Amino acid sequence: MRGFGKYLLWVYAGMALTFLMIPIVYTIIFSFNDSRRTNIIWRGFTFDNWTSVCDAQDVCPAFMNSIIVAGVSTVLATAMGTAIAIALVRYRFKFRQATTLLLFLPMATPEVVLGAGLAAQFLQLGVNKGLGTIIIAHTMFCISFVVVTVRARVAVLDPALEEAGRDLYGSPNQVFWRVTFPLLVPGIVAAALLSFALSFDDFIITNFNAGAAVTFPRFVYTAAARGIPAEANVIASAVFFLAIALVLATQIRGAIKRQQLAKAG
Amino acid sequence: MAFGAFQTAAPAATAATPASQRKSPIALWLLLPGILYLILFFVTPLFSLVITSFQEPVPGGFMGEYQNAFRFENYVTVVSTYFSHIGRSFVYAFLATFFALLLGYPIAYVIGVKLRPYPLWQSLALVILIAPFFISFLLRTIAWKQIFADEGFFVGILKSAQIIPADAYLTGTPFSVVFGLTYMFLPFMALPIYTTLEKLDLRYVEAGGDLYANPVTVFRTITFPLSLPGVISGTLLTFIPATGDYINASRDFLGSTETAMMGNVIEANFLVLQNFPAAAALSLILMMSILIIVSAYVKRSGTDDLL
Amino acid sequence: MAGEVSAKQFAEAGADLSLVNVTKRFPGFTAIDDLSLDIPAGSFFALLGPSGCGKTTTLRLVAGLEEPTEGRIVIGGKDVTDTKAYQRPVNTVFQSYALFPHMSVLENVSFGLRRRKIADAEDKAREALALVELGHVANRKPAQLSGGQQQRVALARAVVNRPALLLLDEPLGALDLKLRRQMQLELKDIQSEVGLTFLHVTHDQEEAMTMADTVAVMNLGKIEQMGAPEELYESPKTAFVATFLGQSNLFVGEVTGSTNTVVSVSSGGYELRVPSERAVAHRGTITVGVRPEKVSLHQSKPSVDANRTLIGPGRVVDASFTGVSTQYLVEVPSVGEVTVFAQNTSLGEHAKEGDEVFLSWSVEHAFGLADTPPEEERFVDDTSTGSVAVQEREKLEAELEEA
Numbered sequence: 001m002r003g004f005g006k007y008l009l010w011v012y013a014g015m016a017l018t019f020l021m022i023p024i025v026y027t028i029i030f031s032f033n034d035s036r037r038t039n040i041i042w043r044g045f046t047f048d049n050w051t052s053v054c055d056a057q058d059v060c061p062a063f064m065n066s067i068i069v070a071g072v073s074t075v076l077a078t079a080m081g082t083a084i085a086i087a088l089v090r091y092r093f094k095f096r097q098a099t100t101l102l103l104f105l106p107m108a109t110p111e112v113v114l115g116a117g118l119a120a121q122f123l124q125l126g127v128n129k130g131l132g133t134i135i136i137a138h139t140m141f142c143i144s145f146v147v148v149t150v151r152a153r154v155a156v157l158d159p160a161l162e163e164a165g166r167d168l169y170g171s172p173n174q175v176f177w178r179v180t181f182p183l184l185v186p187g188i189v190a191a192a193l194l195s196f197a198l199s200f201d202d203f204i205i206t207n208f209n210a211g212a213a214v215t216f217p218r219f220v221y222t223a224a225a226r227g228i229p230a231e232a233n234v235i236a237s238a239v240f241f242l243a244i245a246l247v248l249a250t251q252i253r254g255a256i257k258r259q260q261l262a263k264a265g
Numbered sequence: 266m267a268f269g270a271f272q273t274a275a276p277a278a279t280a281a282t283p284a285s286q287r288k289s290p291i292a293l294w295l296l297l298p299g300i301l302y303l304i305l306f307f308v309t310p311l312f313s314l315v316i317t318s319f320q321e322p323v324p325g326g327f328m329g330e331y332q333n334a335f336r337f338e339n340y341v342t343v344v345s346t347y348f349s350h351i352g353r354s355f356v357y358a359f360l361a362t363f364f365a366l367l368l369g370y371p372i373a374y375v376i377g378v379k380l381r382p383y384p385l386w387q388s389l390a391l392v393i394l395i396a397p398f399f400i401s402f403l404l405r406t407i408a409w410k411q412i413f414a415d416e417g418f419f420v421g422i423l424k425s426a427q428i429i430p431a432d433a434y435l436t437g438t439p440f441s442v443v444f445g446l447t448y449m450f451l452p453f454m455a456l457p458i459y460t461t462l463e464k465l466d467l468r469y470v471e472a473g474g475d476l477y478a479n480p481v482t483v484f485r486t487i488t489f490p491l492s493l494p495g496v497i498s499g500t501l502l503t504f505i506p507a508t509g510d511y512i513n514a515s516r517d518f519l520g521s522t523e524t525a526m527m528g529n530v531i532e533a534n535f536l537v538l539q540n541f542p543a544a545a546a547l548s549l550i551l552m553m554s555i556l557i558i559v560s561a562y563v564k565r566s567g568t569d570d571l572l
Numbered sequence: 573m574a575g576e577v578s579a580k581q582f583a584e585a586g587a588d589l590s591l592v593n594v595t596k597r598f599p600g601f602t603a604i605d606d607l608s609l610d611i612p613a614g615s616f617f618a619l620l621g622p623s624g625c626g627k628t629t630t631l632r633l634v635a636g637l638e639e640p641t642e643g644r645i646v647i648g649g650k651d652v653t654d655t656k657a658y659q660r661p662v663n664t665v666f667q668s669y670a671l672f673p674h675m676s677v678l679e680n681v682s683f684g685l686r687r688r689k690i691a692d693a694e695d696k697a698r699e700a701l702a703l704v705e706l707g708h709v710a711n712r713k714p715a716q717l718s719g720g721q722q723q724r725v726a727l728a729r730a731v732v733n734r735p736a737l738l739l740l741d742e743p744l745g746a747l748d749l750k751l752r753r754q755m756q757l758e759l760k761d762i763q764s765e766v767g768l769t770f771l772h773v774t775h776d777q778e779e780a781m782t783m784a785d786t787v788a789v790m791n792l793g794k795i796e797q798m799g800a801p802e803e804l805y806e807s808p809k810t811a812f813v814a815t816f817l818g819q820s821n822l823f824v825g826e827v828t829g830s831t832n833t834v835v836s837v838s839s840g841g842y843e844l845r846v847p848s849e850r851a852v853a854h855r856g857t858i859t860v861g862v863r864p865e866k867v868s869l870h871q872s873k874p875s876v877d878a879n880r881t882l883i884g885p886g887r888v889v890d891a892s893f894t895g896v897s898t899q900y901l902v903e904v905p906s907v908g909e910v911t912v913f914a915q916n917t918s919l920g921e922h923a924k925e926g927d928e929v930f931l932s933w934s935v936e937h938a939f940g941l942a943d944t945p946p947e948e949e950r951f952v953d954d955t956s957t958g959s960v961a962v963q964e965r966e967k968l969e970a971e972l973e974e975a
Contacts, residue, residue, distance in 0.1 A: 013375035016368060017393045020451065023408035024400050030408075040411055080299035091292035099300065106307050108501070108559060109552060110509025112528045116535055116548040117310030120317045123541065140306040143299055201401055203512070204528070208535065220403040224517040228407060236401045243399035244392065251388035258384040471637050472670035474657035476684035476733070483658075486683075490674045 024240065031233035038227030049230040056231035062219035063235050069131060069215060070199040073138035078192045080139075081146025082184070088147070089154040106144045114141060115208030122209065129211025137209045138202060142195040149194055153187025197243070311552075318545035329539035336542065343546045347530050351550065354527040357439070357514070358507035361446035362454070365503050366496070368447070369455035373495070374488075376455075377462030394452055394459070406445055406518045413441055413519070437521030445513035450506065454499035461495030462488075501562070505555055527551055586769030587648030587661065587736035588613040589634065594643030596629055603629040605793040606643075611786070613648070614767040616760065618784035620777055622816065626793040627773045628667070631739050634771065635664045648736055658687075663735040665743045669726040671714035677701065677725050678710040684733040700732035701725070703758065719746040727755070731762055738763075740772045744779060756783050777817050781805065789813045806937075809852055811859060811945045820861040821910050822945045830854045835940060840907035842883050844938065851940025859941040865913040866937040869900060870930040871923055881938070883907060884930030888923050898922050902929060 034044035054060035084103070087093070106114065118137050122129055161183070165175035203217040210218060220232055318339055320331040344351070376394065380387035397405060412419050413435040423429045435441055465488065473483040489496075511528025514520035520529075527547060535544035589611040596604040604626045611617045619627045632638040634645060636657030645653045652660050663684065671680050682697035690696070701707045704724035714722055723746050730738060740759075744752045760783055763770050774780050780787050781801035788798040789812070797804055797813045808814035811822065825839025835851045837844045837860050844860045851858065876882045886904035893916075900912040900923060910931055914922075923929055 009371060009375055009379065012371055013379075013390075016372045017390060020393060020397055020448075022412070023405040023448070024396060026408040026412065027400060027404045040414070041416075080302060083295040084299040087292045087295035091295070092288045093292045093296070099296065102300065102303055102308070106303070108505055108555070110505060110528075110555060112509040112511065112531050113314070113548045113552045114307070114310075116531055116544055117314045118306065119535060120541060120545055121306075121310040121313040124313055124317070136306060140303065143303060147299075197398065201398075203403060204509075207532070217401060217403055220401060220407075221512075221517075224403070224407060228404070233404065236404050240396075240400040244396060247392055247395070247399075251392055252385070255384040255388040262382075262384070466670075468666065468668055468670045469672055471657070472664075472666060472672070473683075474637070475635055475662070475664045475666075476729070477658050477687040478683075479656075479658050482687065487672060 027233050028237045028240070031230055031237045033230050033233075035230045039230045039233065040227065049234045053231050053234050056229040058214065058219055059216075059229060059231045059235060062214045062216045065131060065214060066200050066216040069134050069138060070196045072135050073142055073199045074192050074195045076135075076139045077142035077146050077195045078188060081143045081191060081195075082150050082188055084143070085147045085150035085154055086180075086184075088151055090159075103144050103147050106141050107148075111202075111204035112208075115205040118205070119208040129209055129213075131213045133209045133211065134206055134213060134215065137205050138199040141202075141205065142198055145194055145198060146191040149191035150184065150187045153184055153190075157183055193246075200239075314545045314548055317541050318549055320542045320545075329541070331541055339542045339546045340550070343543050344550070347527070347547065350525055350527050350530050351547075353524070354508045354551075355554070357443050357446060357524075357526060358504050358510075360443045361450060361507045362500055362504045364443070364447040365450050365454040366500065369451050369499065370458055370496070372451075373455045373458035373462055373492075377459045378465060378467070381463075381467075391459070394455055397449075397452055402449060403512065403518075406449070406512055409441070409445055409448065410436055410519055436519060437516075437524065439524055441519040442514045442524045442526075445519040446507050446510060449510075449513065450503040453502040453506075457498035457502065458492055458495040461492045465491055497563070501559060505559065508555060509551055585736070585767045586614045586763075589737055589769065589771065590644075590646040591630070591634070592644040592646065594630075594633060594640045594645065596626075596633060596638065597641045603793055604633070604640075607793070607795065609788065609795065609798075611769060611771065613769055615785045616763050616770045616772065616783055618772045618774060618780035618787045619790055620774060620780045620787055620817070621790035622775055625790045627790050628741060630790075631664070631741055631771065631773045634737070635662050635739055636660045637664075661736040662739060663730040663733050663737075664739040665726050665730045665741060667741040667743075667745075669714070669722045671722055671725055671729070673714055676711050676713060677706065677717070680714065680725060681729045681732055683729065688733075696732055697728075700728040703731075703762075704728045704755070720748065720751065723747060724755070727759075731759075734766055734768065737769045737771065740770065740774075742774050742776075743772070745776075752779075759783060781817075787817075789816060791816075806863075807850055807939055808861070809941065811861075811941050811943045814861050814939070814941060815945060819864055819911055821864060821867065822859050822861045822941070823907060824857065824859050824944055826857055827853075827855050834935070837940070840883075840904070842881070842907065844881055845935045846938045846940040847936055850936075850938065853940065853942040857944075859944055860938055861941060862933050862938045864899070864911040865897070865915070867910065867912045867931050867933045869902070869912050869914050869923060870932065871927065873930050874932065876932050879935050880932050881935055882930060882932045883910075885928045886910065886931065888925050888927045888929055891923060891925055893922070900929075902931060904931070 030039055030042070031049055032045050032047065033039055033042055034046040034048070035041075036043075084099075088096075088099070115137070118133070118140070119129070122133055127133065157180070162175055162179055165179040166172075170178065201217060202215075203221060206215055206218055207221065214222075216232075216235065220228055223229065223232065316333060317331070319333070319335050319337070320339075321334040321336045323330040323332050372394065376387060376390045380390060411417060414420065415434050415436070420429075420435055424431055424433075429435075469487050469491065470483055473487045474480075478486060508526075509528045509531075511526055511532055512518055514524045514526040514529055516522060520526075531544045531547045531551075534540040534547070589609070591607055591609040594604055594607045595602065607626075607630065609630075619630060621627045629638065633640050634647075636652070636655060636659070640653065643653075644651055647660065647662065671677075672683070675683070678694065678697055678701070681700055682693040685693035685696060698707060698710065701710055704727055706721060706724055706728070709717060709721065709725075714725065717725065723743065727743055730740075744755055747755060756779065759770070762768065772780065772784060781804075784801060786798065787801050787804050789796045789804065791812050797809045804813060805817055808817065808820070814820040814822065823837075823839040823844055825837040825844065827835060828838045828843070829836045830848065833848055835846045835848055835854050835858075837846065837858060839860065846860050848854065870884075873884070874882070883904055886902040886907075888900055889903045889909065890899075890901040892899045895916075897913045897915045900914065902910045902912060904910055912931060916922075
């Protein structure tokens, strides 16, 4: 009985992690399904979906739209967010509390409210909804996440490094670009990746503010009623593999370093 | 959604050496673009919502045409019509949060504490934990819908093993909606808890054992309290989005008309019925309730450094 | 029974501890090698040794925080090898304090009492805090205390439980001298008052000798010598003990003759004599040692009788005035550097650098060792594997911070 209890936690964790993977594996498998209209029943294995992804109508344009939107909003959100993060950590200014609150609220507000609010505003201003409004919306909610990510990075940056730069005759400009910025880059990259992922996968806010424009998640949602084509699974799986490869690479690199550390210590 | 927000407990950044903080006009230039943007596209929309919520239909106008007014009845109508939806949203969100905590804490514990001697496995387990983020959540939900489908393999087995009656169905039930919500937010709950547990100094656990506390007591008095910041983050990150979610409860996914939540109703009113005032009123009710619950929760648990 | 954790009551007296052929192996190295130790109940026992000698591992094995690879651990007559830490009547004062950060000082100190459901836990905790002069910080959190205060709280937290066996892991390191003396006396008082058994692990020999009834010097996973502090100091049995515990002048030489009472050794051209009972070996190459404070410095050649050894002339290479004594380094040709501690019993009259002096000591103060002194270096070699590992580690840690 005692021996059993010891392993209970491990068994549970193993089951839980497997459980997390079930829909992912399902989606990937069904991207190889020889489906016709609907991808609900397994008919047979085929690579066709992968080789002719864009044959299914609307899938690729939707995917491209998502990429464009994510790209643009990432650039905008990362730029504005990084600036705010630096200001928050390194400078004193009035209304600090208000600023922090303003940054926190979008993360705490349910997406329906954010989406409906923006849509209401566009409605009142008589602005036509389309890719542009989607980009505006995405940039808005990404800023807060960028700030949180970069801020964590700026906070652990040793101010002594910048002081050393100044001590060694660097002008503020030089110190920033040659000392501060390079050290911040990993954090900025992480924030940008996060922002891109959030924007790419966003549905609710997008749905309220898209008008006729179709992003990939929107496409999937509307297709859900009649039947999602296997090509959508292909795109999602491809994105998944890419992202996992990236993450695995960084994690394994970090883990190897930690193992070296454990041995050396 | 809230991926980065689990960098809990801003790394003692409150002690970010205020001495090295300078007062400078540069701060203003750094802040201006972002803050202006947020004011323009976050704050003002909220005001738009408020204004819209009080509007009345233009007499003799088309569907979707409204004019400004002070129609408080909008709120009353909306609450009475959608009372059950509002209630359901909070109940489902609460259940999902509860199960996510129950299921997610042990995962976080195993990865953050038990796997510490094996960094490679720890990294792998972490990757599996965040893997769901990398594939469209819509497709994940559809996957569960198909797995739970009446004609599906899985349900077939349950029925032939007589675990469930032959005429039962799993989709379109509160069970499937809560299930979907729990699954969707499990990583959101587990990750912040993992972050705090990962930093847990195991020497406290040793000291507890040395002082006559058995493993269960050690967990109750030492481990869990020290992981509380992560638990709070995880709970908030799960509960807040869950109340407004409408994918899981949607008819096309895991729900049915009987399981509709607030989000479904807001969407329907806004995009289909074009009843903007109703949608706006509902949105604001949702937002206010969340703010009240969150501030009560946070005040009691005492983490005010949320960012 | 002293061997069990009695709920609701304190142990009535200390328990004895026995380690029976205990070995602890970690992947890659052996921390403790076939160690056997008996500590009688009610004694104050110090385990003394340099870093890495295995003393902390021994402590953790007794506390139940590690399991021995081989061997048994017996507390109060009961074999506790297979029990867990919380089942043993043992408390530890940790080197890192390990004060629970989310509890107040009072809650920390009363933690063990509450677990054992002892009545008036809070009052007893306050008493313990008063003992370490920290009654006024009872409601603060550990993070708000200084290092020295935290250490005292850690002490109180362990001691308040009056365990049958108390383990102390370098408990007084962060305290200033005055407070350390005070705590040393307090600990001795507590220990003797209730008759608890204390096992104190430290690298500070002065502390070990001041507080302990019995000292065991440990090196590389083994105990080199064990006994009362005075015995260890005046009659070391190995070169390690002779140089780790205080300082020694060691002279390596060949035995030229031995009788019932005396062993004669030829070293550096001098005949050094050691009482037979104070020599570990009586033939071959042995090491003769004498403590610096036992050596007398003469500014002119004295006449000595048969029970004194005389060497010299030598030249004073260094003279340091340390208040209580003056420490001389005297270079004696063909012998080497000899350290002399001369108590300053009079004003003035010190030998100075460059003076020619003679050294003598009483034969009965000398001791004989079977092994030769370890290599001595002035500075720790930066290329030693130990420091390379440390540097490598620091580099990796820095890189990880970036990642």
